[in-house]
Amino acid sequence: xSPAASSRWCPTPEQLMILEEMYRSxxxxxxxxxxxxxxxxxxxxxxxxxxxxxxxxxNHKARDRQKLRRKLTRQxxxxxxxxxxxxxxxYYQLNQQNHQFQGYLDYSTGSSTLPQFPYDISNSFxxxxxxxxxxxxxxxxxxxxxxxxxxxxxxxxxxxWMMMETGPSSPPCARPLQTLELFPITATxxxxxxxxxxxx
Amino acid sequence: xSPAASSRWCPTPEQLMILEEMYRSxxxxxxxxxxxxxxxxxxxxxxxxxxxxxxxxxNHKARDRQKLRRKLTRQxxxxxxxxxxxxxxxYYQLNQQNHQFQGYLDYSTGSSTLPQFPYDISNSFxxxxxxxxxxxxxxxxxxxxxxxxxxxxxxxxxxxWMMMETGPSSPPCARPLQTLELFPITATxxxxxxxxxxxx
DNA sequence: GCAAATTAATGATTTATTCAAG
DNA sequence: CTTGAATAAATCATTAATTTGC
Numbered sequence: 001x002s003p004a005a006s007s008r009w010c011p012t013p014e015q016l017m018i019l020e021e022m023y024r025s026x027x028x029x030x031x032x033x034x035x036x037x038x039x040x041x042x043x044x045x046x047x048x049x050x051x052x053x054x055x056x057x058x059n060h061k062a063r064d065r066q067k068l069r070r071k072l073t074r075q076x077x078x079x080x081x082x083x084x085x086x087x088x089x090x091y092y093q094l095n096q097q098n099h100q101f102q103g104y105l106d107y108s109t110g111s112s113t114l115p116q117f118p119y120d121i122s123n124s125f126x127x128x129x130x131x132x133x134x135x136x137x138x139x140x141x142x143x144x145x146x147x148x149x150x151x152x153x154x155x156x157x158x159x160x161w162m163m164m165e166t167g168p169s170s171p172p173c174a175r176p177l178q179t180l181e182l183f184p185i186t187a188t189x190x191x192x193x194x195x196x197x198x199x200x
Numbered sequence: 201x202s203p204a205a206s207s208r209w210c211p212t213p214e215q216l217m218i219l220e221e222m223y224r225s226x227x228x229x230x231x232x233x234x235x236x237x238x239x240x241x242x243x244x245x246x247x248x249x250x251x252x253x254x255x256x257x258x259n260h261k262a263r264d265r266q267k268l269r270r271k272l273t274r275q276x277x278x279x280x281x282x283x284x285x286x287x288x289x290x291y292y293q294l295n296q297q298n299h300q301f302q303g304y305l306d307y308s309t310g311s312s313t314l315p316q317f318p319y320d321i322s323n324s325f326x327x328x329x330x331x332x333x334x335x336x337x338x339x340x341x342x343x344x345x346x347x348x349x350x351x352x353x354x355x356x357x358x359x360x361w362m363m364m365e366t367g368p369s370s371p372p373c374a375r376p377l378q379t380l381e382l383f384p385i386t387a388t389x390x391x392x393x394x395x396x397x398x399x400x
Numbered sequence: 401g402c403a404a405a406t407t408a409a410t411g412a413t414t415t416a417t418t419c420a421a422g
Numbered sequence: 423c424t425t426g427a428a429t430a431a432a433t434c435a436t437t438a439a440t441t442t443g444c
Binding site: 208251252 | 409410411412413
Binding site for chain 1: 268269272275279
């Protein structure tokens, strides 16, 4: 543990940034020549060796896959749970409004391979209180043309988080009380998982 | 007249402070549960919806990155300029310093004994077949243990990276210009959307 | 000082990538 | 090769800052 040199490489933000850029640009397993060049270049920003670059790409690729796999798993489980919840009603309501998605939302089958719930946030987000304004706007954007350009917002929000509390039953003037206990902002929990979701 | 609801959310100072604090504490992409809680909590300080929280984190994160990227780009440009001034000297020094790469560079022997690399990575760096025909076995995990995941080249979307390879002449110490052309990655990805990209 | 005009910030949408499963 | 799901990047749009001429 010589103070002068850490036992392992610690990438500087700049190095990390560049590596990530490269990764995103398609590089996965750089060859010798590439590693050499990368290393040379990154050495501008701090101490670094070829093996660091090599390992970085190895690890990054692997962890990328791992992360996605985990998310998929969690998502599947969530999906299954939600299936048993008030989806029927919810999607029915949505369908009334978004006939555009009728074909897509096949809730009638019950099998509903429905992903989560896509569509406009307004509904899920501001259920209570006359916030109708935003709602309309969102809707307009949602289906601008005849062509459903794929799922629009679905992609984005496409997820559980909007699912929660589709509020008709939620207190119109909910008091943000528990927030304090819910928010140990500094809590390390929030960082990754948060909430008591079992999973994994 | 009624509040004439603004068309978009305008965070109160308190909300902003809390959001920034959370961001600082490490939260980047809150999930459904987190967003729900955050929204509830912030609603105490003013009107707010879940999507606002969602967007806020998206934007904040993106613009944070953007800022860093711009800074990096500037640095890169600066250093590239400096490089043009000191290329010769720089590469000379590099060669002197990186003894471990001597073996790497000397791939003709194929038996580089690099003390620095714990896992015999040097081999994996070696362009196989010598003479710069490395295009075949890029990643040859010769280091012990079972078979590697073959060399799935992945996609490697048309990027010059692979092509560059040690060309036919493969200048062993050719022009240091390499570095310059090596990182035009900025051209495609970093893009440096000029701070003043106005209407086009 | 003070609005109209202009520019910078930032909220909200849309488009493009990414990985891996079918 | 196509598609689903998630996200990041790019873009659009509106509000806040600020500059400017009076």
